[in-house]
Structures are given as structure tokens and as C-alpha cells.
Amino acid sequence: MESITGAYEPKETESKIYEKWEKSGYFNPDNLSVEKNTKNYVVYMPLPNVTGTLHMGHALNNTIQDIVIRYHRMNGYRTLWLPGTDHAGIATQFVVEKELKKQGISRFELGREKFIEKVWEWKNKYGNTIIGQLKKLGVSCDWSRIRFTMDEAYAKDVQNAFLHYYERGLLYRGKRVVNWCPRCGTSLSELELEYKDEKSKLWYIKYDLKNQISNLKYITVATTRPETMLGDTAVAVNPKDERYKNLIGKTLMLPIVHREIPIIADDAIDMEFGTGAVKVTPAHDMVDFEIGERHTLEVIQVINERGKMNENAGVYNEMKAEEAREKIVEKLKEEGLLEKEEEYDHRVAICYRCGHVIEPIPSLQWFLKMSMKDTSGKDSLAKNALDAVKSGKVKIIPNNFEKKYFDWLENIRDWTISRQIWWGHQIPVYFCKNKLESISKSQFPMPTGRQVISNEDKERYVVSLEKPKMCPFCKNCEMEQSLDVLDTWFSSALWPFAGLSESDLRNYYPGTTLITARDILNLWVARMIYSGIEFKKELPFTNVFINGTILTKDGKRMSKSLGTGIDPLKYIDQYGADATRFGIMWQATGQDIRWDETAIIAGKKFANKLWNAARFVLTNTSPNNISIHQPNPHISASTEADKKILSALEEMKKSVEKDIEEFEFSRPLHTAYDFFWHEFCDVYLETSKEQLSVKDENLSENTKTILLHVLLSSLKIFHPFIPFVTEEIYSHIPLENKKEYLMIEVW
RNA sequence: GGGCGCUUAGCUCAGUUGGUUAGAGCGUACGAUUCACAUUCGUAAGGUCACAGGUUCGAAUCCUGUAGCGCCCACCA
Numbered sequence: 001m002e003s004i005t006g007a008y009e010p011k012e013t014e015s016k017i018y019e020k021w022e023k024s025g026y027f028n029p030d031n032l033s034v035e036k037n038t039k040n041y042v043v044y045m046p047l048p049n050v051t052g053t054l055h056m057g058h059a060l061n062n063t064i065q066d067i068v069i070r071y072h073r074m075n076g077y078r079t080l081w082l083p084g085t086d087h088a089g090i091a092t093q094f095v096v097e098k099e100l101k102k103q104g105i106s107r108f109e110l111g112r113e114k115f116i117e118k119v120w121e122w123k124n125k126y127g128n129t130i131i132g133q134l135k136k137l138g139v140s141c142d143w144s145r146i147r148f149t150m151d152e153a154y155a156k157d158v159q160n161a162f163l164h165y166y167e168r169g170l171l172y173r174g175k176r177v178v179n180w181c182p183r184c185g186t187s188l189s190e191l192e193l194e195y196k197d198e199k200s201k202l203w204y205i206k207y208d209l210k211n212q213i214s215n216l217k218y219i220t221v222a223t224t225r226p227e228t229m230l231g232d233t234a235v236a237v238n239p240k241d242e243r244y245k246n247l248i249g250k251t252l253m254l255p256i257v258h259r260e261i262p263i264i265a266d267d268a269i270d271m272e273f274g275t276g277a278v279k280v281t282p283a284h285d286m287v288d289f290e291i292g293e294r295h296t297l298e299v300i301q302v303i304n305e306r307g308k309m310n311e312n313a314g315v316y317n318e319m320k321a322e323e324a325r326e327k328i329v330e331k332l333k334e335e336g337l338l339e340k341e342e343e344y345d346h347r348v349a350i351c352y353r354c355g356h357v358i359e360p361i362p363s364l365q366w367f368l369k370m371s372m373k374d375t376s377g378k379d380s381l382a383k384n385a386l387d388a389v390k391s392g393k394v395k396i397i398p399n400n401f402e403k404k405y406f407d408w409l410e411n412i413r414d415w416t417i418s419r420q421i422w423w424g425h426q427i428p429v430y431f432c433k434n435k436l437e438s439i440s441k442s443q444f445p446m447p448t449g450r451q452v453i454s455n456e457d458k459e460r461y462v463v464s465l466e467k468p469k470m471c472p473f474c475k476n477c478e479m480e481q482s483l484d485v486l487d488t489w490f491s492s493a494l495w496p497f498a499g500l501s502e503s504d505l506r507n508y509y510p511g512t513t514l515i516t517a518r519d520i521l522n523l524w525v526a527r528m529i530y531s532g533i534e535f536k537k538e539l540p541f542t543n544v545f546i547n548g549t550i551l552t553k554d555g556k557r558m559s560k561s562l563g564t565g566i567d568p569l570k571y572i573d574q575y576g577a578d579a580t581r582f583g584i585m586w587q588a589t590g591q592d593i594r595w596d597e598t599a600i601i602a603g604k605k606f607a608n609k610l611w612n613a614a615r616f617v618l619t620n621t622s623p624n625n626i627s628i629h630q631p632n633p634h635i636s637a638s639t640e641a642d643k644k645i646l647s648a649l650e651e652m653k654k655s656v657e658k659d660i661e662e663f664e665f666s667r668p669l670h671t672a673y674d675f676f677w678h679e680f681c682d683v684y685l686e687t688s689k690e691q692l693s694v695k696d697e698n699l700s701e702n703t704k705t706i707l708l709h710v711l712l713s714s715l716k717i718f719h720p721f722i723p724f725v726t727e728e729i730y731s732h733i734p735l736e737n738k739k740e741y742l743m744i745e746v747w
Numbered sequence: 748g749g750g751c752g753c754u755u756a757g758c759u760c761a762g763u764u765g766g767u768u769a770g771a772g773c774g775u776a777c778g779a780u781u782c783a784c785a786u787u788c789g790u791a792a793g794g795u796c797a798c799a800g801g802u803u804c805g806a807a808u809c810c811u812g813u814a815g816c817g818c819c820c821a822c823c824a
Contacts, residue, residue: 007786202824223824236824273823280824287822346823400751404819407750411821518819553759555817586772589761591752592817596759598773605786616783670761670771685783 008611010576014724018135021727026744027142029078029508041077042511043069044496044541045141046520047149048134049088050127051095056550056558056595057517058130059137059568060588063581064547064665065515066139070720071660073140074747080508083134083141084495085127087150089424089488090184090192090353096122096423112422112483119423133569138577138723140743147499149491150425154499158491159428159465161498161535166452166463170369170381171417175299177282177289178363178416179349182307183356186420187365189487193358195347200224202344203329204275206337207235210251210260219247219263220339222274224346225284226332227325230257230313231302234280236291239265241276255337256328257314264295283362299362307359321359366418366427366484381530382412388529388539396544397663398590401518408522417487424485430468432460433477493527496540509536513543521546545663549592550584558595571600578722579603582669585721589666606673607725610718613681614729617711620692621704622734628708629736630746635709638702641687648679649710656717672717680710708733716747 025031029040043065048058065081073079096119097107107115131146147154165171178187203226206218221235232254237244248265268291269278282292283301292299302313309316309324316324332338349358370382379387386409388394389402396402418427452463460473461482471477491498497509510532516525525544532540551557552564559565571580582603587593637643652675656668684706691703712733719726719742730742739745 007784221824225824268822270823278824285822285824287824290822403750407820549818551817557818587760591760594759596773598759601786602772605784608786609784612784612787614783619783667761667763674771681784682788689782 008608008725010578010607010724011573013728014136014138014577017724017727018138021140021741021743022143024741024743026073026741027081027140028144029080029142032073032078032744034076034078038076038078040080040508040512041069041072042080042082042508042541043513043515044511045081045083046514046516046524047084047086047492047495048130049091050085050123050148051088051091052085052130054130054133054137054568055560055565056568056584058134059580060550060584060593061515061517061547062134062137062139063584064545064588066137066581066723067585067660067665067720068513068515069140070723070743071747073743074716074719074745076746080145080511081139081141082145082147082508082511083131083139083143084147084149085131086488086492087123087148087424089419089421089485090186090188091488092119092123093421093423094184094353107422115422136569136572136577137581140723145500145504149488149495149498151499153501154491154494155425156465157494157498158425158486161490161494161531162428162486163452163463163465164535165368171366172369173364173366175362175364176367176416177284177286177360178365179358180305180361180363181351181354181356182305182359183354184351184421185305187363187416187418188351188358189416189489192352193349194352194355196350197345198348200344200346202274202342203332204339204341205229205255205279205332206339207252207255207261207279209247210253213247213250216247219244219252219277220275221277221279223279224344225281225325226328227309227316227321228281228284228302229254229279229328230309230316231281231283231300232257232261232279233282233292233297233300234261234264234295236264236266236269236278236280237276238269238271239267241269241271243276255335256331264291264297266291266294284360286360289360289362301362303359303361305361305363365416367414368417368490370412370414381534382409382526384533385409385526385530388533393539394529394542394544396521396546398546401521401546404518405521405526409526415487417490418484419487420483421485424488425491427482427484427486428463428465429482429484430462430464430479431482432471432473433480434471434474489523489527492524493531494535496528496532497536505536509540510538511541513545514541515545515547517549518546543663548588548590551592551594553594553596555594566595571597575600575604576607576724578607578724582606582722585665585669587666590664603722606677607722609677609681610714610722610725611729613676613685614711614715614732616685617707618732618734620688621708628705628712628734630712635705636702637706638699639687639691641684641691642702642706645680645684645706645710648675649713653713653717660720669721672714672721676714676718680714684710715742716745719743719745 021027045065046061069079069081099122100107100110100118110118162171179193180187202222202224204220204222205226206220208218209216219235223229235252237248239248244263247263250263251260252263254261268287269276280288280291280297282289282297282299284303291297300312302309303321304310307321309319309321311317313324316327319327329338350356351358369380371380386406389396389405396405462468462472462479467481468479471479496511497505500509514525528540532538556564568580571583579600580603583600586599586602587596635646637646652671655671659668688703688707692700694700712735715726715730723743727742
């Protein structure tokens with residue numbers, strides 16, 4: 001075995017082997033020589049963003065996926081791991097905007113079309129960075145099937161999904177208070193918000209009663225946002241609150257504005273907090289908006305999309321909200337209407353992307369109906385997702401994450417799917433430019449093909465996959481496509497099937513397993529589940545495995561922005577991908593991981609141990625041209641040591657299989673490690689030296705067979721974990737019925 | 748405020764249904780080594796299993812409570 005010498009050097013070996021694997025075509029299940037009726041094993045990669053670069057979380061998540069895929073491939077499944085990237089609307093737009101800013105250009109100067117061109121340029125240049133990094137890790141994805149969420153075929157399915165929902169009556173347009181980022185100029189879903197603690201004040205403001213009741217002249221409300229009082233349309237109290245019971249239905253004079261507003265009773269009010277009386281501003285608070293709906297209150301918007309006061313704010317018009325706040329507090333003080341102010345710590349919502357404080361404002365958006373309650377005979381999307389897990393058809397592993405999933409779905413709100421950014425799937429809605437006051441029936445032609453026409457809100461539009469050739473309303477305008485784009489998750493929800501070819505859908509849908517991080521369980525997984533049922537009538541997968549989170553050594557979250565992240569590429573470069581994978585999996589017990597670098601060193605040492613043990617076996621077996629045949633090599637135990645190692649091997653193998661099938665990935669690595677190092681190397685290898693030196697040809701030949709057999713079996717077992725070094729060693733093993741690669745060996 | 752999880756050797760963590768001397772990697776100490784591997788081998792030190800009760804013949808493991816840490820959810824203006 002002259003080609004195995006010295007210490008193991010991962011660097012060259014790894015890139016050489018990865019190239020060979022890719023060339024072999026075996027990442028593509030169509031090239032695997034499997035029987036026709038063989039079962040599929042399909043894994044959907046959680047889509048990295050095109051802005052992404054590899055971090056520890058990806059390394060962990062993708063290593064686990066690769067273990068599952070390689071294990072099943074060797075076990076004879078038609079194995080497909082589908083990779084892809086996500087256009088990541090706001091995230092990408094933000095990155096490109098920042099790039100442009102360096103050159104002193106804003107996206108508004110550029111204009112929408114030019115800007116989108118720039119984003120595509122950026123995407124084509126940098127969008128596959130993470131894919132290249134993943135390859136270094138050794139992942140065996142089928143790159144021939146890589147998709148991007150804005151590929152032509154994918155985009156078509158996205159548009160189709162929109163139309164489908166519209167036809168089913170699940171999409172509606174409405175003015176709602178949404179989370180608005182004034183900097184990004186778009187609405188955000190609740191899942192896109194982050195929070196930060198802020199030191200603020202709680203102001204106690206007197207609202208005079210229109211008519212004094214006995215001695216009572218006013219009631220006091222507490223607020224953190226006095227500037228929104230200009231848009232107050234009620235004050236609410238809890239109906240059970242004795243203090244205010246006799247005031248319900250009475251009228252107050254709103255200070256500064258001098259507008260009459262009613263006192264109403266609503267269960268949402270907490271009697272314990274503040275004074276128990278709350279100002280209600282339906283335009284600028286989600287809860288107030290809901291209260292407003294229940295009591296049919298007027299919605300008066302006083303803050304605009306840029307975070308400034310608007311014309312309804314009178315003298316405060318065009319002031320920034322914070323400035324108006326100060327001015328209003330001053331004014332209240334002057335008028336003696338400020339009872340007191342308290343220091344108050346609270347949380348404010350901020351944009352997950354740019355960090356700007358979120359301003360709840362009313363805005364016309366598209367919503368996807370989720371709620372369980374209003375059923376139109378058919379089960380709601382949320383109900384379908386809920387039932388899939390409740391019935392056990394989809395398993396969430398570990399199952400304590402089910403609760404989080406159920407909680408979210410059971411309390412779900414309609415999903416705001418429109419975004420006012422430029423980068424994304426533009427919604428397939430076309431407006432009539434002429435705002436005709438009334439339209440006669442005769443002006444409503446039948447829709448052509450798959451089109452739905454609508455004239456709600458005096459805004460006439462057509463939902464259609466293609467731009468209508470002629471406006472069905474005025475018959476002469478060039479219809480204009482809506483400028484809204486879809487929430488990124490609207491398209492990623494379709495990931496298991498969107499953009500796949502007919503034959504791939506037939507052969508590879510539904511898939512088997514999804515392996516992901518817990519923070520996107522609801523954001524993404526739940527939505528894929530109901531989308532699968534909605535569009536393909538079949539659940540997209542049966543297992544959802546949630547991997548742990550990698551924390552820093554002192555238990556903090558690893559994050560780029562905090563500077564606490566660690567770059568796995570540094571480890572791959574220094575110790576090799578095998579060592580890095582080993583180190584990660586050694587620690588990935590299911591719990592969150594406080595990162596310990598020494599495990600990678602253990603991995604590096606182990607790769608070397610494996611290498612040297614192989615070197616020993618191969619140099620001691622090659623002189624006589626011994627080779628083995630599998631699957632049933634003629635193994636017989638002639639000594640106690642033989643017996644022991646063979647039964648230990650079988651036991652180890654069984655234990656590893658059981659673990660992997662139960663989504664345990666760290667324990668099998670420990671088990672195999674213990675066996676190989678301590679039982680095979682420390683004990684049997686030493687014993688074999690004696691057995692080989694005895695002048696008993698049968699014994700020494702048999703010992704050689706056993707050495708080769710145990711080595712080969714071990715290589716297979718380790719391959720899913722540390723694919724490179726095992727593949728390299730395999731290429732040197734004298735095997736009669738050898739496969740082209742260990743990767744496709746029979747487990 | 749609610750939910751989930753964690754607390755075991757100096758560090759990072761295992762410990763399956765309760766059952767003898769509680770394990771691993773790394774680190775530490777001492778020793779070995781021309782014979783696959785110093786990325787090695789051998790030996791050793793090191794733990795009142797967070798704390799307090801309880802169940803049991805027997806508890807790191809089950810129950811109750813307390814404390815600390817982490818994460819998630821929630822409309823406390």
C-alpha cells in the first residue's frame with residue numbers, strides 16, 4: 001500500500017474527492033443503480049439566503065442532512081437532497097442598497113427597474129457564495145436540480161399559487177394596521193419583528209368629561225405614546241372595573257383636539273395596569289384597531305408612512321413623531337392636563353433588517369385567510385397544518401417542539417403577504433388606470449382564461465397570470481401591474497414542489513424529511529405543510545427534525561452582528577472538513593451546544609487514527625494479495641480475540657443503525673469511535689500482530705480477512721459522518737466486487 | 748405573565764425503561780515508545796450529579812418546591 005503513507009493530509013484529498021463525487025453523478029438519484037420499486041428518501045434543504053455566508057448553524061444543519069442522505073443512499077434508497085437559494089426580499093434589497101450607498105446612489109434615484117437589474121447583477125455575482133462553501137463541507141446534494149426562488153419556473157408557480165388562493169376566496173385586500181418600517185418603506189409580518197428594550201416614560205393624561213358627573217371632572221389615561229392621542233377615537237375600560245362602571249357610554253373631550261370621544265368597555269383592558277383606562281387609537285395600534293372593529297370606531301391616521309405626523313395632526317403636521325411627542329407633552333403641561341410622568345422600561349418592535357422602530361399604521365394590504373374559525377366548508381390552511389401533526393402524519397422530532405407549533409396555529413392571524421419593496425415576486429394583479437365612478441354590467445366582459453376580475457373599493461383590478469391585453473373595465477387603458485411584491489416566505493412555502501419538472505414531481509414528491517432550525521418552524525415549516533396539502537394534495541414530508549442551536553462558549557447566541565460568530569471555514573481550512581463535521585457532530589446531542597473547539601481537534605486526531613489503522617491493515621494484508629468479497633465474506637473466528645472483535649462490530653453496527661433511524665446523530669458517532677479506537681485499534685490490532693506472526697497459515701490468512709472486514713465495515717459506518725477520509729481509504733482497499741465509490745457502497 | 752429547556756469532573760457534554768466501583772473528549776500529573784499512528788501508548792488525580800424535601804429495599808434518573816441560566820410566546824397601553 002505504497003500510496004498510503006505518513007500522516008493524513010485532508011486539504012488536497014478533500015477537494016480532489018469532492019470533484020470526483022460531483023463528476024460521478026451519484027448525487028443525482030437518477031444515476032443510482034437501484035431497483036425500480038426502491039423507496040425514495042428525499043430531503044429538502046432549508047434555503048440559505050443569497051446574502052448568506054456559511055456559519056456554524058449551517059454547518060451543523062447541513063452535516064446532519066448529509067449524514068441522513070449518505071446513510072440512506074448506502075442503504076439502497078433512491079436518495080435525493082434538493083438544494084437551493086432564497087431571494088430573501090428585504091435582506092437582499094437591503095444589502096444591495098448599502099452597496100449602492102457606498103457609491104452615493106439611492107435606489108430611488110435609480111428607479112425600480114434599474115434597481116432590480118442591480119440586484120440581479122449582485123445575485124449572479126455573490127448569490128452562490130454559500131453554495132461553494134457548503135461544497136467544502138462535503139454535502140452530497142443533487143446540484144443538477146438546484147433552484148432559486150425567483151427562477152422562471154419557480155416564479156410561475158408562485159404566481160399560480162396567488163391566483164389559486166384568490167380563486168378559492170382565501171385572499172383579500174384590506175386596510176389594516178400593519179407593522180410598518182418607515183425606513184424600508186414596507187409592511188412586515190409579525191415574524192419579521194425584533195424587539196429591543198427602551199427606557200421611556202409613561203405619561204398620565206387627564207381627559208375631561210363633557211359633562212361633570214357629581215364631583216368627577218375627568219378621567220386619567222396612561223400612555224407611552226402621547227403623540228398618537230391626536231387620533232384617539234375612544235377611551236376604553238374593562239367592563240368589570242367598578243371604578244368606571246358608571247362612566248361607560250359617557251363622553252370625553254379629547255384634549256388639544258377638542259373632539260368628543262366615547263368611553264367604551266372592552267375585555268382587552270387590563271384593570272391592573274396604569275389607571276385601568278386606556279386611550280384607543282385604532283390607526284396606530286394593533287390592539288386598538290381590533291377594539292375599534294368591535295365598537296365600530298373611526299380610524300383616524302395621524303402618522304404617515306415616513307414616520308411623520310400628517311394633515312390630521314393639525315399644527316403638528318410634518319413633524320417627526322418623536323418631535324410631536326415632546327411638543328404635545330409640553331402643551332399638556334401648559335394646560336394642566338398632565339397628571340404625572342413615570343419612568344418606564346418597555347419593549348419596542350424594530351425592523352429585523354434595518355433596526356428602525358416599527359410604526360403601526362393603517363395600510364391597504366393583501367391578506368391570506370388563515371383563521372380556523374370562519375370555515376367555508378373546507379378546512380382552513382391552519383387547520384390542515386395542525387391536523388397533519390396532530391394525526392401523526394408529520395412527526396416533529398423532538399416532539400416537545402410540537403407545542404410551539406400548535407400554539408402558533410391555534411392563535412393564528414391572517415397573513416399579510418404583500419410587501420412594499422422592489423425585490424421579490426410582483427403580485428399578479430393588474431389595475432385599471434381609469435377610475436370610473438360606476439360601471440355597468442355590460443362593461444364586465446367574461447374573463448379570458450384564468451382571470452378573476454374585481455371592482456372593490458372603486459379600484460378595478462384583474463388577477464391574472466399574464467397582463468390582460470385589454471382592460472376589461474374601461475377597454476382602453478394599458479393596465480398597470482400592482483407594485484406590491486410578496487413576502488419572501490410566500491414563495492419559500494412552496495419550496496418542496498415549486499419549479500420542479502413534471503417528472504421530478506411525479507418521481508420525488510412528496511419527500512421524506514426536513515431538517516431545520518427551530519426558529520423557522522412556524523415561519524416556514526408550518527407554511528410548507530399546508531401549502532403541500534393545498535397545492536399537491538399530499539403532505540410534503542413525514543419527518544421534521546429540529547436540530548440544536550450552536551451557542552458561544554459562554555452560552556450566548558452566535559451572531560454576526562454581535563461579533564460572536566465563528567466561521568466554520570476557518571476550521572475546514574485548518575483541520576479539514578471531516579474534522580469539522582466530526583467536531584460538530586461529537587457535540588450535537590440535540591440540546592443547544594456551547595461551542596467547544598477541542599472536539600474538532602479530536603476529529604482531526606481521529607481522521608489520522610483511521611488513516612494509520614488503515615495503513616497498518618493494508619500493509620499487512622497486501623503481500624499475499626489478500627482481498628475480500630462482500631456482502632458475505634467467509635469470516636470465521638478462530639481465536640477468542642477474533643470472536644470478540646466480530647461480535648463487537650455487529651453490536652456497534654446495530655446500535656449505530658438504530659440511532660440514525662431515530663434521529664440521534666451524536667451517540668452513534670461516539671459508539672463507532674469507541675469501537676474503532678479502543679476495541680479495534682487498541683486491542684485487536686495489537687493481538688493481530690501476534691496472530692500474523694505465528695506460523696499457522698490458516699490463522700494468519702483468517703486474521704488478514706478479519707482485519708480487512710472490520711476496516712471496510714468501519715469505513716462504511718463512518719462515511720456519513722466523515723465522508724472524505726473514508727472515501728480516500730476505500731479507494732485503496734483490495735475488494736473483489738468493488739464499487740466506484742464508498743459513497744454508493746452497500747451498507 | 749405563560750410555555751419549553753438546562754444546572755453531572757478544571758472546560759464541553761453523555762448517562763436509554765430508577766439497580767453494584769457515575770462515563771467520554773479536551774485539559775492536568777507521571778511514565779513509555781526504533782515494531783500503523785507523538786495527531787501515539789500506559790497509569791493516575793479529579794464529581795456530597797444546583798439546592799431542599801418526598802416516593803422507594805435502592806434516586807443523577809420519578810414527584811413537589813426553591814434558586815440560577817437560556818430560549819420562545821403574549822395586546823399590559
